[in-house]
Amino acid sequence: MTRRTRVALKVGVWAGGLAPLLLLGYRAWTDDLGANPISVITNTLGDWTLRILLASLAMTPFRIVFGLSWPIALRRLLGLFAFAYVCLHFSVWIVLDFFFDWPRMGADIVKRPYITLGMLALLSLIPLAATSTTGMIRRLGARTWTRLHRLAYVAAVCAVLHYLWLAKVGVTDPYWYAGALLVLLGIRVVDWSRRVIRRRAAAVAASSAPLRS
Numbered sequence: 001m002t003r004r005t006r007v008a009l010k011v012g013v014w015a016g017g018l019a020p021l022l023l024l025g026y027r028a029w030t031d032d033l034g035a036n037p038i039s040v041i042t043n044t045l046g047d048w049t050l051r052i053l054l055a056s057l058a059m060t061p062f063r064i065v066f067g068l069s070w071p072i073a074l075r076r077l078l079g080l081f082a083f084a085y086v087c088l089h090f091s092v093w094i095v096l097d098f099f100f101d102w103p104r105m106g107a108d109i110v111k112r113p114y115i116t117l118g119m120l121a122l123l124s125l126i127p128l129a130a131t132s133t134t135g136m137i138r139r140l141g142a143r144t145w146t147r148l149h150r151l152a153y154v155a156a157v158c159a160v161l162h163y164l165w166l167a168k169v170g171v172t173d174p175y176w177y178a179g180a181l182l183v184l185l186g187i188r189v190v191d192w193s194r195r196v197i198r199r200r201a202a203a204v205a206a207s208s209a210p211l212r213s
């Protein structure tokens, strides 16, 4: 991939990542958020957090299935956008829903399972955002860093459960997100099993080579 293509792709992600926020800002500015603006803001930010999180998780399966390497260059930026959106989503809950009433917030986290799951998803994303720099990858080592970044799947599972739990009866969107996550996880599991089988076969071949010669 040329440098120009990489820059163009990143500009595309920046534009796509900022567009929902700008649109939401525009709707708020023009008083177009309906009868329950807090709910519209919370839900829009939650929806985009989940979409961008799943998009960031789709990059590796995309490479596995189609053999393309360019999606990997976008993974970190998409992950950071997901983190930025969840911070805004969480801030709305802190400021507009509870207005910094910490004891009530603590009680809400314990009382409502979908809030507990949302918190778990957010907490899983914090170490990922904190270690997203090239310096941190070098400091942790690629192996530890890759292992740590599997937390993204924990975050996605908690996030999908958060949505499934809070959705009203008849709302089908969370099931589509759950299906997408299962497909992504399935591709990773199949790829991992194939690599394990290949590695074992290579080890068996290597150990029996001296016997043959």
Ligand code: HEM
Residues within 6 Å of the ligand: 039, 042, 043, 044, 045, 046, 047, 049, 050, 053, 086, 089, 090, 093, 115, 117, 118, 119, 120, 121, 122, 125, 155, 159, 160, 162, 163, 166
């Ligand atoms: C990665 C983390 C998270 C993701 C992906 C996420 C995603 C979502 C989604 C998709 C919705 C529903 C949107 C809709 O109905 O269209 C939602 C709603 C909501 N989320 Fe989150 N969320 C996350 C974390 C959190 C956290 C940490 C909190 C608060 C502690 C929170 C509080 C809420 C609330 C209060 C609602 C609205 C529920 C309602 O309409 O009754 N979320 N979130």
